[in-house]
Amino acid sequence: MTQVTYLEAIRDGLREEMERDDRVFMMGEDIGNYGGAFKVTEGFQARFGAERVIDTPISEVAIVGAAAGAAHMGLRPVCEMQFIDFLSCAYSILTNYVATARYRADLKTPMVVRGPCGGYVRGGPFHSQNPEAAYLHTPGLKIVAPATARDAKGLIKAAIRDDDPVLYFEHKFLYRRIKEDLPDGEDIVTPIGEARLAREGAHLTVVTYSAMVFKALEAAEVLAKEGISLEVLDLRTLLPFDEDAIVASVKKTNRALIVHEDTRTGGIAGEITARINERCFEWLDAPVRRVCAHDVPLPYAPTLEDFVLPQTDDIVKAARWMVAY
Amino acid sequence: MTTAARKAALPAGLTRAQLLELYYWMRLTRSLEEKLVALYRQTKVVGGLFRSLGQEADAVGSAFALDRTKGDILSPLIRNLGSMLVQGATPIEVLRQYMAKADSPTRGRELNIHFNDLARGYLGQISHLGDMVTVMCGVALSFKIRKEPRVGLVYIGDGAMSTGAFHEGINFAAVQRLPLVIVAENNGYAYSTPIHKQTAVKFLVEKAAGYGVAGDQADGNDVLAVYEVTKRAVDRARSGGGVTLVELITYRRKGHAEHDNQGYVPKEEIEAWEARDPIDRYLRQLETSGWASRADLSAIDARVTSEIDAAVAQCENEPFPAPATALDGVLASAPAADLEWYRSL
Numbered sequence: 249m250t251q252v253t254y255l256e257a258i259r260d261g262l263r264e265e266m267e268r269d270d271r272v273f274m275m276g277e278d279i280g281n282y283g284g285a286f287k288v289t290e291g292f293q294a295r296f297g298a299e300r301v302i303d304t305p306i307s308e309v310a311i312v313g314a315a316a317g318a319a320h321m322g323l324r325p326v327c328e329m330q331f332i333d334f335l336s337c338a339y340s341i342l343t344n345y346v347a348t349a350r351y352r353a354d355l356k357t358p359m360v361v362r363g364p365c366g367g368y369v370r371g372g373p374f375h376s377q378n379p380e381a382a383y384l385h386t387p388g389l390k391i392v393a394p395a396t397a398r399d400a401k402g403l404i405k406a407a408i409r410d411d412d413p414v415l416y417f418e419h420k421f422l423y424r425r426i427k428e429d430l431p432d433g434e435d436i437v438t439p440i441g442e443a444r445l446a447r448e449g450a451h452l453t454v455v456t457y458s459a460m461v462f463k464a465l466e467a468a469e470v471l472a473k474e475g476i477s478l479e480v481l482d483l484r485t486l487l488p489f490d491e492d493a494i495v496a497s498v499k500k501t502n503r504a505l506i507v508h509e510d511t512r513t514g515g516i517a518g519e520i521t522a523r524i525n526e527r528c529f530e531w532l533d534a535p536v537r538r539v540c541a542h543d544v545p546l547p548y549a550p551t552l553e554d555f556v557l558p559q560t561d562d563i564v565k566a567a568r569w570m571v572a573y
Numbered sequence: 574m575t576t577a578a579r580k581a582a583l584p585a586g587l588t589r590a591q592l593l594e595l596y597y598w599m600r601l602t603r604s605l606e607e608k609l610v611a612l613y614r615q616t617k618v619v620g621g622l623f624r625s626l627g628q629e630a631d632a633v634g635s636a637f638a639l640d641r642t643k644g645d646i647l648s649p650l651i652r653n654l655g656s657m658l659v660q661g662a663t664p665i666e667v668l669r670q671y672m673a674k675a676d677s678p679t680r681g682r683e684l685n686i687h688f689n690d691l692a693r694g695y696l697g698q699i700s701h702l703g704d705m706v707t708v709m710c711g712v713a714l715s716f717k718i719r720k721e722p723r724v725g726l727v728y729i730g731d732g733a734m735s736t737g738a739f740h741e742g743i744n745f746a747a748v749q750r751l752p753l754v755i756v757a758e759n760n761g762y763a764y765s766t767p768i769h770k771q772t773a774v775k776f777l778v779e780k781a782a783g784y785g786v787a788g789d790q791a792d793g794n795d796v797l798a799v800y801e802v803t804k805r806a807v808d809r810a811r812s813g814g815g816v817t818l819v820e821l822i823t824y825r826r827k828g829h830a831e832h833d834n835q836g837y838v839p840k841e842e843i844e845a846w847e848a849r850d851p852i853d854r855y856l857r858q859l860e861t862s863g864w865a866s867r868a869d870l871s872a873i874d875a876r877v878t879s880e881i882d883a884a885v886a887q888c889e890n891e892p893f894p895a896p897a898t899a900l901d902g903v904l905a906s907a908p909a910a911d912l913e914w915y916r917s918l
């Protein structure tokens with residue numbers, strides 16, 4: 249066993265795949281000698297060479313487009329967005345070209361685009377985004393968002409091995425805060441599309457992912473003292489998400505609360521709510537509800553950011569309301 | 574008579590008062606950033622801190638070439654604090670932004686120098702590099718459509734020039750012959766990436782030819798040269814001559830932001846540029862040319878210190894914004910964003 253942070257787990261996963269498969273290579277801004285803005289790829293250029301760890305110009309469209317071309321040719325590119333907020337610069341190529349390549353042209357495009365997402369870090373409106381909803385609506389992409397170090401590692405490895413384009417959203421708040429013991433020598437691969445039961449419970453299912461998993465678990469601790477038992481389902485994959493796991497849990501607890509850090513309107517929680525209604529309506533003892541960020545760009549000041557984003561106490565109160573319904 | 578004879582002729586068509594003003598703005602920029610570093614170390618700056626050490630002449634000299642009486646507008650980047658000060662942004666506004674105060678120009682919503690006042694003549698950037706070139710196209714287009722003799726100026730880094738937005742923006746401006754000056758700041762690096770990994774041209778100004786716009790270049794650490802080269806471009810724009818790409822050769826003497834220890838930069842390189850410090854250099858020039866006395870300069874230093882101290886004293890204990898103010902102003906006509914249901918439980 250070795251204790252690793254969430255960030256180190258991503259790094260280890262990337263390194264193991266680079267070692268295992270010489271088709272894997274990386275592109276991004278400042279990822280080489282500097283090791284990336286958050287140092288995820290520290291030491292990689294020295295270890296694997298500048299041809300496999302490529303410092304690119306500040307050109308997100310070209311990074312994603314070049315990855316697609318290289319992927320067609322049989323390579324396995326991993327692109328880093330310095331912050332996931334800059335992925336929007338490559339929105340067109342990603343949604344129009346990359347996502348449709350298999351369906352419309354039978355082109356293989358096995359590539360990964362990864363980068364730091366998420367708030368609670370005083371990053372302001374352009375270094376805190378959770379852009380999953382913008383890509384959720386795009387058939388042809390996969391989206392993963394790990395919460396634990398084990399899944400951070402397991403999902404980056406699965407994403408690289410996947411035959412389709414995968415967006416990998418790593419939460420910067422978790423980078424150095426999450427530490428776990430991971431077994432040495434185990435080839436940890438987390439299957440894409442499978443949720444994880446983060447906590448078993450009886451009264452209410454919290455469906456969540458990424459950093460909100462920990463807020464949900466904190467809420468579960470608080471509520472346990474009141475005799476309320478939360479089940480926490482960590483989706484891990486957002487597209488395609490594990491509908492069966494959600495349905496199974498909701499049929500057991502008869503209540504579902506969906507929690508995400510992204511804003512409410514048009515967020516993934518709406519889609520999950522619809523699926524629950526489609527498959528669990530008769531089992532529900534309370535309306536499906538959401539705890540999401542307020543519908544505003546994420547502001548910078550601590551007082552504003554903390555107000556806009558969901559907090560543990562919000563989940564506690566929402567869960568109490570639902571159980572009392 | 575004898576003292577006047579010893580003085581060199583005033584340069585660049587500037588008055589003595591203007592020469593002193595240039596010094597004031599550069600000194601204010603540097604001292605304000607130094608104060609921000611101190612506040613950052615006391616964790617009073619909420620987010621990251623970006624320095625323009627060694628680039629003050631670039632920001633100040635170029636902005637000074639705009640005409641504030643005519644309503645010229647510029648769009649700065651993180652290292653162009655000096656340009657915003659020249660246009661009339663005040664130290665307390667900058668401090669409040671960094672410290673996320675309720676009374677900051679963006680009411681705590683945005684960080685560092687991401688703020689604007691179109692009346693004073695600056696349009697704040699967003700983080701997404703290159704985008705402001707396109708937005709400034711629209712600002713300049715409004716001048717053209719309304720036949721106003723106004724000019725726009727937008728800064729772009731050696732790194733940001735690699736974005737698609739930059740390319741689309743400069744090409745659009747060129748085709749429309751907009752009254753726009755594009756100042757390309759060649760400071761050697763984009764974060765850790767040296768310029769040769771960013772572009773295959775030796776000098777950024779070479780790109781002007783490819784867009785069919787005028788190109789010009791100057792030593793970005795010589796405030797008078799910066800002023801003159803930008804003034805030419807501004808005059809060209811104002812007289813209907815279209816876009817100029819002005820390259821300023823300078824150097825980023827600090828890391829990308831305060832957290833970055835610049836380990837990727839050879840020490841000798843930084844030292845060599847220290848010797849070309851734009852403020853030291855201008856001070857020598859002012860004194861040896863007889864354009865300013867030691868007393869003039871000390872008076873400016875004292876003024877800068879007292880202005881900054883007063884601004885810090887005033888805003889240091891100001892409150893953060895009230896939480897619920899986060900909800901208003903997303904749209905013009907709609908009510909504030911909904912308070913999420915869970916907050917009313």
Ligand SMILES: Cc1ncc(C[n+]2csc(CCOP(=O)(O)OP(=O)(O)O)c2C)c(N)n1
Binds near residue numbers: 277306730736
């Ligand atoms: C589209 C986009 N991609 C990446 C970034 C992250 N980023 C912020 S500043 C920077 C380097 C900018 O370098 P340069 O344009 O040379 O300006 P300088 O910092 O040297 O003033 C990078 C990569 C960004 N802000 N926008």
Ligand SMILES: [Mg+2]
Binds near residue numbers: 732758759761763764
């Ligand atoms: Mg630069």
